[in-house]
Amino acid sequence: MPQVDTVTDQKVDYICAECGYGVALVTPPPACPMCHGSEWERPLWRPFTSLDEYRARFEPPETELLGSKTAVVV
Numbered sequence: 001m002p003q004v005d006t007v008t009d010q011k012v013d014y015i016c017a018e019c020g021y022g023v024a025l026v027t028p029p030p031a032c033p034m035c036h037g038s039e040w041e042r043p044l045w046r047p048f049t050s051l052d053e054y055r056a057r058f059e060p061p062e063t064e065l066l067g068s069k070t071a072v073v074v
Helices: 049-058
Strands: 012-016 022-025 063-066 069-072
Touching: none
Parallel strands: none
Antiparallel strands: 012 022, 063 069
């Protein structure tokens, strides 16, 4: 099994500065496969993004009772 240097061979997220296309690679590609842009940025670290996405997808929305009908609060 080949040795892997976890410090230098770690995949990193990159986002195309022109169109927002995202990749996870060891080094950024020379050109974006979507728009052919050549500028890449590192995304902001957002530790709770996945938790927010989970809640939005799987938790039921809050409801309020209005008379005899139930309304969804947005």
